Amino acid sequence: MIEAFYDISPAWPVIIAGLLAAAFPLHTVRKGLALLAPVLALGLWFNAPSGDHLGGIIELGGFTLETFRFDGLSRIWGLIFIIAAFINGLYGLHEKDRIADAAGLIYAGAGLGAVFAGDLLSLFVFWELTAISSVFLIWGARNNAAYKAGLRYLAIHVLSGVLLLTGAVIRASETGSWAFDETLSIETLGGFLIFIAFGIKCAFPFLHNWLQDAYPKATITGAVVLSAFTTKLAVYALARGYAGTDVLIWIGAIMTAFPVFFAVVENDLRKVLSYSLNNQLGFMVVGIGVGTELAINGAAAHAFVHIIYKALLFMSMGAVLLRVGTVKASELGGLFKSMPATTVFCLIGAASISAFPLFSGFVAKALTLAAVAQDGHWIVWLVLVFASAGVLEHSGIKIPYFAFFSHDRGHRVREAPVNMLMAMGIAALICVYLGVNYGVLYELVPFPEAALYYQPYTFDHIVGQMQLLLGAMFAFAFLVRMKWYPDEKRGVNIDTDWLYRRFLADGISWGHAMFGRLWAFIGNLIGGFRSRTGGKLFEVFSPIGALSRDIPSGLLAIWTSALLAIVLLIAYLAP
Amino acid sequence: MSDQHGKHDELIHPVARPFLWLDSAWLKASMIWIFLAATLGFVAVDFFHHRHEYVHLAEFYGFYAIWGFGAFVLAVMVGWFVIRGLLGRQEDYWDGDETDEEGQS
Structure with a gap:
């Protein structure tokens, strides 16, 4: 030191x-x-x-x-x-x-x-x-x-x-x-x-x-x-x-659930990962809301492993974008034939985020779920389990399946550059290492002593998690077989950004147009008033106005006499 | 473009060549049965071993498999009919903003 x-x-x-x-x-x-x-x-x-x-x-x-x-x-x-x-x-x-x-x-x-x-x-x-x-x-x-x-x-x-x-x-x-x-x-x-x-x-x-x-x-x-x-x-x-702010539990629960629905039908795979990121943040926010030592450990451990596997997934999609020129699911498929190493790394990231046993997400997510259940929030717990199946849908299956498998679109491209593969390799290695040697992660969390009381690799936990994952994977295969799984097609899905990109922007445009009209109306009003008043003044004071005209001397004598009479009257009456 | 199975496609990465069976029709057709068998296998464990859970509801036979299946179907259906149905728009909805990704470095 x-x-x-x-x-x-x-x-x-x-x-x-x-x-x-x-x-x-x-x-x-x-x-x-x-x-x-x-x-x-x-x-x-x-x-x-x-x-x-x-x-x-x-x-x-x-x-x-x-x-x-x-x-x-x-x-x-x-x-x-x-x-x-x-x-x-x-x-x-x-x-x-x-x-x-x-x-x-x-x-x-x-x-x-x-x-x-x-x-x-x-x-x-x-x-x-x-x-x-x-x-x-x-x-x-x-x-x-x-x-x-x-x-x-x-x-x-x-x-x-x-x-x-x-x-x-x-x-x-x-x-x-x-x-x-x-x-x-x-x-x-x-x-x-x-x-x-x-x-x-x-x-x-x-x-x-x-x-x-x-x-x-x-x-x-x-x-x-x-x-x-x-x-x-x-x-x-x-x-x-x-930490321990109750409202965070529900905010986090909503965060885990709603992105799942958007991710299902999103065509841009990096946008799918962005929704997935939002969903993962929800797990951490719930953990912070619960606020117990186990829950804070869960949030911290989840953040740690999430940064790695999410980066790994973004890196694999980045490699696809670099080589193919697009990450639109509707344009991709069969890339495992050209980019086998990237495929393997993406699958490791997908397995980690889906929380398969022996991968990092399995350990971290379990801490949060256990903390939520221990604290008695069973409805939130059910939402989190739902969201876990949702994670498998968009990040565990959709990302690797539509990019590297599914319909072969005939893209025959080069494998990712060596430096990209090395970065993905390190991230993949950490995903597996922390999934197996979770004790290393436990030593890093804010409350290492509390972490030791939770063992992720119990028979019950592994069986339950495998049921969840396989049940969801069967659902995928079932929906595809029945042709009830939506096709990937080009398009966008509006989200809350509609409020400021369309509603507010259109509102501002409308307001600007209305203000312009109002300003023009006021301008016309003032212009009309000025022209009318100016016309009258012009009629009186201009070189050709009334006051500039030649006044007959008789009329001027009468006016002068009247004014003199008024002055004399005031002088007489004044005390 | 490759031939249908890619076996004679010289542009396929040599490392990927032994794994071309992943793209085979029989595997795609069998996926549903493979996953069904695996799911039922893990559900069967519940009949021989009582799982201890923090939430008692989860101790029900095959709870996680049922919840996982239901959650997946719900996510897909809501995504398809509600999100895409109500909120889906043409790709050029944002003045074509979402389409021009080619310039990325």
């Missing part, structure tokens, strides 16, 4: 590497930084003192910023963010895009900074940095759709930051505290605003659609990077500030 580095957050080497990458035109240097920075961050993570630690304190303008809080919760989130940053760097090794390289590193560093932030002001700084840096991963696709989606994404995330800051200021004015901890409460105005800020980033129901809008339009590597940090940072923030 090197004591001199105790106060340096693992975020800094990654952010600094991002800034350097922005300056270096040589892409090999940038790629070196992308791989080296996470390694340095990992070194700082290992170097952090055991036990709870608060360091990296910066005094600025009368405020105290705590940039390195290292405890049970930030420890596991920090580690998985570092691993994700390394895998992302490896996956994007073939790309030559200076902006994307820099943005990816700064974004990952900002995510780490937010996780290790000890106060709300530090959190806000890194929170906004994640939003601003990540939008370049969407714009990097360099097409009109990505540009507009990026703008919407940025607007929503900046709003989240504004709400966070507003809530923090209100709370500080009431309590004098900028603490980012379990004292946050939705029962105060400040706490409620912060909760909504977290909820936007966590893709709560009705606040979710930025995710399905933006992620599928990001660059190939960008979608992988985005899938790792933003939403899991929000889950972390909820776990830090709002």
Whole structure:
């Protein structure tokens, strides 16, 4: 342990590497930084003192910023963010895009900074940095759709930051505290605003659609990077500030269920993964809502394994997009003949997210489900079991089946580049390793002692889980055989984005048109009044007006006499 | 384009060649029976072994298989008839925004 580095957050080497990458035109240097920075961050993570630690304190303008809080919760989130940053760097090794390289590193560093932030002001700084840096991963696709989606994404995330800051200021004015901890409460105005800020980033129901809008339009590597940090940072923030908040149980339950229906009929496979991501977040949010040690362990473990298997699935679809040029299910099929390694990696990701025994999802999801059941929320538990079958549908079957099997569309393409395969291989290895050696995961969770009381590999659990998965797979085969499974066809399904992309946009257009008409009416009214009044004045005062005309001297004498009479009368009557 | 089974398709990856049977008609036709047999096999375990669950409802014979089957069918039907039926639109609904993915790096 090197004591001199105790106060340096693992975020800094990654952010600094991002800034350097922005300056270096040589892409090999940038790629070196992308791989080296996470390694340095990992070194700082290992170097952090055991036990709870608060360091990296910066005094600025009368405020105290705590940039390195290292405890049970930030420890596991920090580690998985570092691993994700390394895998992302490896996956994007073939790309030559200076902006994307820099943005990816700064974004990952900002995510780490937010996780290790000890106060709300530090959190806000890194929170906004994640939003601003990540939008370049969407714009990097360099097409009109990505540009507009990026703008919407940025607007929503900046709003989240504004709400966070507003809530923090209100709370500080009431309590004098900028603490980012379990004292946050939705029962105060400040706490409620912060909760909504977290909820936007966590893709709560009705606040979710930025995710399905933006992620599928990001660059190939960008979608992988985005899938790792933003939403899991929000889950972390909820776990830090709002663990045990009951309303999260129902919010999470809804989050697990509704994306399932959208994912079934979505044609864009990266959008399917975005809905799937939303569904997975629901499991974590439920765990945080329950708030027991087992449940928080479940949420943390789920976030850890989810980042890996979700990245793996996004990476496999990215490889398909790179080689085939599309990820539309209606255009794909039979790719296992061309991309066998990518197929295997995708299947491992699918097995992990579906929670097959011996894969990472099996262990993590079981913790949350057990915590929910132990706490007596049996309706929510049933919803989660339903959602588990839904996960199998969209991520376990749909993604690999329609991309790599199903109807052979005759695409004969090259296998993914070596760096992509290596990144997918590492992610796949972690999925299997944690599924088998779950003790490693148990040592990382916030409450390792509590985790030891739950054994995932019991005979009952394996039998129950296999019944669920096989029952769902039989349903798939049955529906396909009966031709009751919907064909993949081109099209879009409107979601809550309709409210702001169509209803609000049309409302603003209508309002603009109405305002234009009203303005024209008022203009006409004023113009008419002015022309009428001006006409009258013109008639009187203009060079050809009444007052300019030659007045007969007789008439003027009469007027002068009348005025003189009035003046004399006033002088006589005056006291 | 490949021939029907791809055996003479030279563009197929050599690693994938031993697994072309995955694309065979007999396997696709048999999938339903393979999954049915596997499901029933795991359900049969319940008749010989009482599963202990936190939620008592789940201790019912074959509960998870029934729930998994029902959940899958419900998800597909709601997705098909409600989501696609009510909310499905042409691909150019958002001014063609969803169609231009080709420019991605």
